Amino acid sequence: MRDTATVEPMLDIRNITLRFGGVVAIRDISFDIRQGEIRAIIGPNGAGKSSMLNVINGFYHPQEGEIWFRGKRRGPMRPHQIARQGLARTFQNIALFKGMTTLDNIMTGRMTRMKSSMLEQALWWGRAEREENDHREKVERIIDFLEIQSIRKTPVGRLPYGLQKRVELGRALAAEPELLLLDEPMAGMNVEEKEDMSRFILDVNDEFGTTIALIEHDMGVVMDISDRVVVLDYGRKIGDGTPEEVRNNPDVIDAYLGVSHD
Ligand SMILES: Nc1ncnc2c1ncn2[C@@H]1O[C@H](COP(=O)(O)OP(=O)(O)OP(=O)(O)O)[C@@H](O)[C@H]1O
Secondary structure, rough: OOOOOOOOOOEEEEEEEEOOEEEEEEEEEEEEEOOOOOEEEOOOOOOOOOHOOOOOOOOOOOOOEEEOOOOEOOOOOOOOHHHHHHHHOOOOOOOOOOOOOOHHHHOOOOHHHHHOHHHHHHOHHHHHHHOOOOOHHHHHHHHHHHHHHHOOEEEEEOHHHHHHHHHHHHHHHHHHOEEEEEEEOOOOOOOOHHHHHHHHHHHHHHHHHOOOEEEOOOOHHHHOOEEEEEEEEEOOEEEEEOOOHHOOOOHHHHHHHHHOOO
């Protein structure tokens, strides 16, 4: 277990409340994500995890509270600004181009980093050519890292689920994010696929130094790979700490065993 207590927060969520009409999805929640850590957000069904992920990546705008990113208060953002801030994500239901190859799907992750104009790219002029080579090199490195060389030319729709999830991780990595958001990365996986995904998440964090925030329904695997865990239940924060602290927190135990709170 790493000690990140003295590390500056990369992202600071302060007293966030998010409502959908009369439904309060997130209620006055605060927590931070520190540089270099693996931070999990867990909780039972409807706890507010997806809503929180969408607040972090700037898709939802909370009615109350503040979000600070690298010491600056963050306002509402447009999609291209989100990527420029160094955020990338994967989705619970894989969002890849099924007819495109692994290689091309991962290449789309580099879009936000492309500098040459459409005209330059169309005519394959100097800067576009240099850029393309540079992007190809980065993508090949990711393919090696994720051990998916053998499927680089396979349309992703033909791949088994676990491998598609790995390609999706590759596409997010291609954007070279500072903060990588993973939406239920183990959902629908068998035990072996879960182990593989856990190993890749740890390796990404270790080798690229990427800060990772992930949401998960299932406690098990997450507890093994996370530095710190925040637990949500009915839109409230009921626990926050190391996996050990969270595991022994009576409110967390109650929430997972379905004990009533009224
Ligand atoms: N777009 C929306 N419109 C209205 N209500 C919403 C919307 N998104 C979420 N909610 C409500 O907010 C609450 C939190 O939902 P959220 O999807 O964030 O939970 P979750 O922890 O991700 O659940 P799950 O594990 O089932 O995905 C729920 O009561 C849900 O019905």
